[in-house]
Amino acid sequence: MHRLAVVAVPPVTSFELSIPDIVFGQARVGDAAAYEVVCCAADPGPVDGIGGLGLTVDRGLDALAGADTVLVAGGVDLASPEPRVAAALTAAHAAGARLVAPSCAGAFLLAGCGLLSGRRVAIGPQLADRFRRRHPDVTVTDALFVDDAGVYTCAGHAAAIDLCLHLVGRDHGAAVAGAVARSLAVASPRPASATPPAEPVAVLAATSLARTREWMLTRLGEPVQLTDLARHANTSVRTLTRRFRAETGSSPLRWLLARRLDEARRLLECADLPVEAVARRAGLGTADSLRAHFHRELGRTPSSYRAGYRTAPATTTS
Known part of the structure; x- marks a missing residue:
């Protein structure tokens, strides 16, 4: 322990x-x-x-x-x-x-x-x-x-x-x-590269981008552009980016990348999928792209991550 x-x-x-x-x-x-x-x-x-x-x-x-x-x-x-x-x-x-x-x-x-x-x-x-x-x-x-x-x-x-x-x-x-995050009823952890707000930001429920973030989480495996996010939030790209950073400390696409990496890690831990299928389902494109992101963010390959953190696999078909 x-x-x-x-x-x-x-x-x-x-x-x-x-x-x-x-x-x-x-x-x-x-x-x-x-x-x-x-x-x-x-x-x-x-x-x-x-x-x-x-x-x-x-x-x-x-x-x-x-x-x-x-x-x-x-x-x-x-x-x-x-x-x-x-x-x-x-x-x-x-x-x-x-x-x-x-x-x-x-x-x-x-x-x-x-x-x-x-x-x-x-x-x-x-x-x-x-x-x-x-x-x-x-x-x-x-x-x-x-x-x-x-x-x-x-x-x-x-x-x-x-x-x-x-x-x-x-x-x-x-x-x-x-599992710990869910038990605490907190959102997915922000990535290390996120930045804290320069000053306190009061976010009203009516203007929060929480629903847009939830929408992003349901489309991790799909191409998502800033214009798509702005359209969902019914705002301009510039306003979306400013409000998103104020609420999360991160840019929209950087936040989305962190969530995709979280999903890739989860799939490597719990699903019996080829690396190529993990990359596709997590929205990271190809196996080479997944490897590059893992090397930059975690300093290791997807295969070594799976070997080190793999739990009892739940076989999933692609």
Whole structure:
């Protein structure tokens, strides 16, 4: 079982501490839990929270020993990390654990430990300039989340859900990640290359493009152009693109490509189909096109992905 240790660094938000449980804690492979989640702190006992809330953590930093993933929650005051926390995170990473910051505060903590030096990082636009001034040796991107050699950062709390679902998918496949997403009643994870809105966007139900996105999902295997989407949304291409990015953080065609890749992964995991048929059904054209997308997005071939993540096949005819 994959062991995930959560380091609570005061002051911490209850949302950050709930993410591991509501995402990783619900992931299952067959009838078995996919992750063992433990929470720890430098000083076991009461941990200060935000908004008058507090919590109690029973484990100390020794819980990081043997962890496959270490998630850093808290530090919303953006202060320098406590030396014991810095040493424990550095040791865990040196031992091979991947590090995950489910908030901008977590990225500040990792950078303060020297663990982001020379790397790329995802930071929300409201804190990007502050981060650059404090850590000029780190490259700030406008991506939703970033994986740089096993260190994961994201552009805010909402993006943390996307990042954690992405990690579940990497560990156990798209079918398991999709089951978790459905249990949480959230949309398909946004791709890492999506960008967070530069400012809060209020989307009224009457103007939302949710129905158009649902329409896109029913046509993954068909050619879809921007003009088709604009016609369905009863708007211009320019307005469609602007509103789509405001709602999802991604362009319409980039969002569609991510959903097609999700479908290709699901088919490779669960259906006994040739790669050519998977590419066609997922709307990615030819097997060569599918291989190119997999190489760029996942760094592997469709065949190696199937070999690594294949569940008991449900034979499907083409």
